[in-house]
């Protein structure tokens with residue numbers, strides 16, 4: 001069931017709200033940036049995301065094909081979400097589920113996790129190793 005969650009960066013300058021069904025799955029990827037940041041995400045369409053405050057605090061990092069906007073707080077450094085566009089999905093947000101403020105540990109622990117081999121551009125299959133993600 002979709003619920004409205006509120007999330008924020010570490011210092012609280014960046015705050016957002018999103019509609020999300022954690023039971024529909026989350027994902028972890030072994031690509032260069034997800035593995036270094038240990039990014040645990042849930043994808044939502046653009047209309048299910050609302051930035052409540054902190055637009056002026058967001059810095060952006062892009063690399064490679066530069067199609068994903070990695071947005072982090074310039075004060076505390078936390079990336080609470082990224083945004084991008086995929087043909088199948090349209091505009092989307094990748095929520096850092098670790099930045100959700102009103103979710104119980106038990107709820108996060110029960111959320112299914114799909115592992116993706118982004119390092120080899122194969123997001124549809126899991127990598128050989130997943131425990132380190």
Ligand SMILES: [Zn+2]
Nearest residue numbers: 009011073076
């Ligand atoms: Zn911050």
